Amino acid sequence: MAIDDLLDEHEQSERVRNWLKNNGAGLIGGIALGLAVIFGWQWWDRHQAQQKQQAFQDYATAQASLDKATAAGAGGQKLADLKSVQAEVAKLAAENELYANLAALRLAKAQVESGKRDEAIATLKAIKPTAELKAVVDLRLARLLADAGKHDEALKLIGNATDADSLVARADILAATGKPEQARELYLKALTGMDVAAPQRRLVELKLTDVGGTPPKPAEAT
Template identity: 55%
Template sequence: MAIDDLLDEHEQGERVRNWLRSNALTLVGGVLLGLAVIYGWRWWGEHRLTQSHQMHATYEQAIRQAEAGTADAGAVLAGQQGAYATLAALRVAKIQVEAGKADEAIATLRGVEADPTLQPVVTQRLAQLLIATDKADEALKLLDGQTDSAGLELRGDALLATGQREQAREEYNKALTALDVAAPSRRRLELKLQDAGGRVSDPAEPT
């Protein structure tokens, strides 16, 4: 090997050592940051898993209490958030209704902080219960701004329950317009419109 080559290697080695000395703190910091990210990710995963198990246990407890007829079964879900909590509240409310405890079902649905994607389902189920328990005025306020067929139908039900037949017919007509012609619920909605004194027109005709 030529002397020049050795000098080049020596010079390159010195440059590497100098660079390492100059950047030692940066390198150590990068390694520590990488370890922190890995540890943090593992901790977060374990934390989420623990939370998931706790939530599942809470929701199972609420459902078991509802099935056993325990008072205030829905109180276990009060303030709970997320899709699991919402689905559990809907299940508990259904059990309570079947047991003839509509007021408890209303409290259950009001107590949970519904997942945004499931909020319309909770709102409409709650409105049904309010109408069935002579709280149609509350149901109307709850359904204010509803534009889908199910919401409009419930508004019609609430208006009819308060004696506002003409307004109920308007909501039923709007619901039919928003509903697919082949929808299974169409016949039920047509019967409601007729019971309210309305006329069922052909889907192709203007209402």
């Protein structure tokens, strides 16, 4: 090997040693940071999976409690105390929004069936619904508010929704507050957009008749 080659190798090794001396700490820190990011991400994935699993288990527990309460009511007995279920739903609210909303809807239904309308109203008001559930929550809450005599609040909650269920709910409120003409208009509008074979159609026709209207013939409603 030539002397010049040996000098070049020596010079290169010196450069490498100097570079490591000047940059070694940063290099090690960068590697450590990269490993921390990788392990941190893996921990976060496991943590999220555990939270979802726990939320599902808590949701299943709440569902089982609600099923038990509902079964008691269906058997002609007084519905079981729902306080424990309320606590389970409250726990879900801090774990998973979707599960909490679904459980709260069922809890409100059970509360209504047990004659606890005001508690059901409170349950529905506490829900922070997703866009997909908002219309359902608002309509159920509006019906309960109307039943409690809070007609203005109920109408405000329904707003200008044009689906058949909302139209009927608004018409019910207007009929109850002495406005049969407006109620007739909304019942007719609901029937116009309702399928002829819809199970609730006959009930809406009866409501229309009660406020002095004439149900449209099937051909007129389609």
